[in-house]
Amino acid sequence: MSTRALSRRNFLALSGTAAASLVAAACVAPEVAPAAGEGEPMMETIELNHWGFSGPIWESIWEAIPDTYPNLKVNPTEIGDIVFGDQKYLTAVAAGTGPDTALQGRHTFLQFAAKGLYYDVTDQFDASDLNRDDYTPVQLNETVWEGKIYGLPWDTDVRFLYWNRDHFAEVGLDPDQPPTTWAELEEYTDKLNIRDGDEVVRYGFVPYLYGNSWMWLWAFQAGAPSLSDDKRTVLCDDQIWIDTLQWLVDFYDNYVGDFESANSFQQGLQSAGLGLPFVAGKTSMSATGSWHVGDLLRSPGVDYGTAPAPIPAGGMKSTWSCGFSIIMAPGSEHPEEAFQVMRWFTGTPGWDALATADVAEAKRTWEREQLEGDPKFWPRLACYLPALEHLEKTYLPELGEIENSTWALSLDALRNWTHGCGSVMGLAALQYWVEMDNAARNALSKQMTPEEAMLNCKTLVQEATDQAWESIDNA
Amino acid sequence: MAATTPTLSTPTARGFWKSLRGREALSFYLFIAPWTLGFLAFILGPILASLALGFTQYDIILPAKWVGLKNFRDLIADPLFRISLGNTVYIVLMAVPLGMVVSFLIALLLNQKVRGMAAYRTGYFIPSIVPAVASAALWLYLLQPQWGLVNGFLDLFGIKGPTWLASTTWSKPSIIMLMVWASGGTMIIYLAGLQDIPDTLYEAASIDGASWLRRLVHVTIPLMTPTIFFTLVMGIIGTFQVFSVVFVLTDGMGGPLNSTLVYLIYVYRNAFVFFRMGYASALSLILFLIILVLTLANVRLAGRWVYSEVEME
Numbered sequence: 001m002s003t004r005a006l007s008r009r010n011f012l013a014l015s016g017t018a019a020a021s022l023v024a025a026a027c028v029a030p031e032v033a034p035a036a037g038e039g040e041p042m043m044e045t046i047e048l049n050h051w052g053f054s055g056p057i058w059e060s061i062w063e064a065i066p067d068t069y070p071n072l073k074v075n076p077t078e079i080g081d082i083v084f085g086d087q088k089y090l091t092a093v094a095a096g097t098g099p100d101t102a103l104q105g106r107h108t109f110l111q112f113a114a115k116g117l118y119y120d121v122t123d124q125f126d127a128s129d130l131n132r133d134d135y136t137p138v139q140l141n142e143t144v145w146e147g148k149i150y151g152l153p154w155d156t157d158v159r160f161l162y163w164n165r166d167h168f169a170e171v172g173l174d175p176d177q178p179p180t181t182w183a184e185l186e187e188y189t190d191k192l193n194i195r196d197g198d199e200v201v202r203y204g205f206v207p208y209l210y211g212n213s214w215m216w217l218w219a220f221q222a223g224a225p226s227l228s229d230d231k232r233t234v235l236c237d238d239q240i241w242i243d244t245l246q247w248l249v250d251f252y253d254n255y256v257g258d259f260e261s262a263n264s265f266q267q268g269l270q271s272a273g274l275g276l277p278f279v280a281g282k283t284s285m286s287a288t289g290s291w292h293v294g295d296l297l298r299s300p301g302v303d304y305g306t307a308p309a310p311i312p313a314g315g316m317k318s319t320w321s322c323g324f325s326i327i328m329a330p331g332s333e334h335p336e337e338a339f340q341v342m343r344w345f346t347g348t349p350g351w352d353a354l355a356t357a358d359v360a361e362a363k364r365t366w367e368r369e370q371l372e373g374d375p376k377f378w379p380r381l382a383c384y385l386p387a388l389e390h391l392e393k394t395y396l397p398e399l400g401e402i403e404n405s406t407w408a409l410s411l412d413a414l415r416n417w418t419h420g421c422g423s424v425m426g427l428a429a430l431q432y433w434v435e436m437d438n439a440a441r442n443a444l445s446k447q448m449t450p451e452e453a454m455l456n457c458k459t460l461v462q463e464a465t466d467q468a469w470e471s472i473d474n475a
Numbered sequence: 476m477a478a479t480t481p482t483l484s485t486p487t488a489r490g491f492w493k494s495l496r497g498r499e500a501l502s503f504y505l506f507i508a509p510w511t512l513g514f515l516a517f518i519l520g521p522i523l524a525s526l527a528l529g530f531t532q533y534d535i536i537l538p539a540k541w542v543g544l545k546n547f548r549d550l551i552a553d554p555l556f557r558i559s560l561g562n563t564v565y566i567v568l569m570a571v572p573l574g575m576v577v578s579f580l581i582a583l584l585l586n587q588k589v590r591g592m593a594a595y596r597t598g599y600f601i602p603s604i605v606p607a608v609a610s611a612a613l614w615l616y617l618l619q620p621q622w623g624l625v626n627g628f629l630d631l632f633g634i635k636g637p638t639w640l641a642s643t644t645w646s647k648p649s650i651i652m653l654m655v656w657a658s659g660g661t662m663i664i665y666l667a668g669l670q671d672i673p674d675t676l677y678e679a680a681s682i683d684g685a686s687w688l689r690r691l692v693h694v695t696i697p698l699m700t701p702t703i704f705f706t707l708v709m710g711i712i713g714t715f716q717v718f719s720v721v722f723v724l725t726d727g728m729g730g731p732l733n734s735t736l737v738y739l740i741y742v743y744r745n746a747f748v749f750f751r752m753g754y755a756s757a758l759s760l761i762l763f764l765i766i767l768v769l770t771l772a773n774v775r776l777a778g779r780w781v782y783s784e785v786e787m788e
Contacts, residue, residue, distance in 0.1 A: 087747040094535040115536045260731070264638040268621030430749055441732055445643070464749065471537050 052103030054078030057357040064353035098329035100338040106422040118150040119328040124339040139383040142422035152346040153383035156323035157289045158413040165303045167284035178307040185310040189255045192284040203283040211288030219244040220318040221311045226424040237458035245450035259445045290410045294378040306406040322421035351387040428464035528756035546757035559741035570651045571710040574658040582665035603659030611723035643734040668702030700781040
């Protein structure tokens with residue numbers, strides 16, 4: 001007779017049963033909708049889950065939706081990084097527990113749409129009061145995969161050159177004349193650089209590392225292609241990319257110096273609480289996005305101008321845009337209401353609610369940081385054109401000349417000379433973004449030649465693109 | 476009658492649980508139950524699934540497609556696999572011995588009988604209970620090139636400090652410093668081991684005229700070898716799986732220029748950034764095999780240097 005009342009086997013069996021019970025208990029049974037009956041209100045409140053940004057501003061926006069749709073309540077949840085990847089969204093949708101609607105970065109939109117991660121809203125779009133020309137065309141186009149609409153574009157941005165007029169005057173440059181070519185950019189940078197022995201006091205201009213241009217801005221100006229028309233062939237090994245990267249490397253060699261030092265100079269400014277180099281007066285020019293006007297409004301001491309970024313000889317005026325779109329997740333139990341939310345959020349009422357919340361936040365910021373002057377608000381660029389017009393009419397008259405001219409520059413770029421980040425990166429957008437960044441950093445820090453770096457990018461991104469297409473072709 | 480009468484040699488089940496052995500068994504099962512339940516409910520399934528997924532191409536959305544050994548063949552040609560494994564081995568080779576030596580020396584100091592020892596012990600232990608994210612954020616400030624305390628200290632001696640986390644040369648040493656700083660857990664284990672050594676052995680050695688150093692070499696270290704062995708094995712296993720600190724310090728990228736791309740960051744990137752679950756599972760399987768082989772080798776070699784009152788095979 002055994003002296004062990006609980007054998008190891010029995011213990012493991014019991015543990016397994018208990019664990020299975022634990023898992024079973026954790027799985028929530030699907031809620032059964034209550035049957036309509038007498039005495040119940042005519043209009044049932046429908047709660048929708050939205051994944052995107054959160055915080056007081058966003059809660060107040062979603063609190064405004066019953067003003068338009070009294071039967072809707074939106075519960076917002078923040079899920080971390082939604083610019084690239086959005087792991088939680090993907091895994092939740094794969095497990096059938098996704099939200100009703102979500103904000104999604106436009107970099108990866110096509111990559112995810114092609115995998116069936118977004119609900120096709122074409123029919124709802126066509127049945128609604130919306131027209132395709134209500135939206136900025138580049139951004140609407142980025143929500144379309146194989147002729148179907150998979151989301152509504154919400155906001156966007158454009159990138160251009162900012163220059164510090166005081167710095168220009170200080171070194172004898174005309175404060176009203178920014179550089180317009182790469183040659184002038186080099187010449188101006190040389191004049192604007194200030195060093196004290198080996199120490200950098202001020203950079204004239206630091207492409208790539210400072211601001212938000214990446215390699216895309218410079219290469220697009222030189223006319224570089226990113227993908228073949230059928231989006232199956234990656235073209236980052238094109239000679240224009242290699243030449244562009246070579247120009248960046250030469251620029252560092254001649255006017256910036258060591259890549260690591262420039263990087264740590266910027267990190268130093270930020271950890272010392274001095275903010276971005278252009279705002280801190282530590283660089284005289286910056287190629288970055290339209291949102292930077294908001295940063296500069298909080299730093300009224302910087303007298304600046306904005307213009308299209310300088311272009312190479314034989315190049316073209318160009319920039320790139322990104323931003324977010326709102327989508328409906330497959331499996332939403334309320335597709336009609338979810339589309340109403342999408343429509344409201346990207347439409348004028350949603351933008352109005354956001355602007356009201358942003359203005360209140362600007363007031364709090366001015367008080368908290370004890371900033372000089374009246375609180376000022378720089379609106380984001382809406383993709384829905386009536387909302388964009390509404391924002392312009394409501395908020396631009398309160399701003400100064402430079403903000404108004406920058407707004408006009410942004411709209412001109414949006415209409416005429418921008419590329420959409422989503423459409424240029426294709427079905428392996430994440431890999432394209434990461435490998436392009438690796439290529440630039442490898443070349444700028446002299447780990448690879450520009451040609452080696454771009455060929456390496458081509459190999460890795462092409463492999464990922466081939467895999468993505470293979471999945472689609474075999475589906 | 477005799478058949479129904481319990482005897483001393485055949486206790487009933489109820490009687491067993493009242494016996495000393497039964498109470499010990501009950502305690503044992505209760506203590507291991509939380510871990511066992513958690514393991515069975517949340518870990519065993521993913522482990523088995525990962526083993527199988529290593530032989531598939533799987534992007535979470537579309538069904539997994541069997542590709543045989545393709546993932547493993549791709550690994551051989553993948554430069555980032557080699558880089559990430561190289562970075563991890565470098566960190567293991569540096570951080571594990573360094574952490575053990577520093578912890579051992581601190582444990583020796585903290586084993587002295589002086590006033591305020593509890594405060595010193597607490598002070599050295601605190602870094603190990605600081606969450607990885609908080610300690611990484613702290614070290615980001617300390618290692619900041621222009622205004623960080625570390626370079627400020629070096630500046631006192633006229634040394635221009637490196638750019639630490641922004642430098643491909645110094646990024647791995649920065650991470651190793653952080654890991655050694657947070658090795659208070661190992662120190663506590665050593666301290667417990669040191670306090671287990673009977674004073675009579677030191678007294679006997681002293682009577683024989685042994686100096687402090689000889690007592691350390693011939694009494695303390697031999698008797699500490701089981702503890703050292705345990706920390707070595709756990710250190711290797713844990714350091715091969717370094718992730719959160721590097722993730723926070725490098726914003727999840729393993730930069731600059733992949734110089735801190737440790738193995739698990741690369742697994743994570745493939746799984747949750749590029750959604751190559753099959754490839755990430757193959758990478759995980761390789762890491763499992765590496766750790767398994769090293770642990771078995773450690774156990775096999777232990778007999779040569781670990782002192783034990785129970786003979787080791």
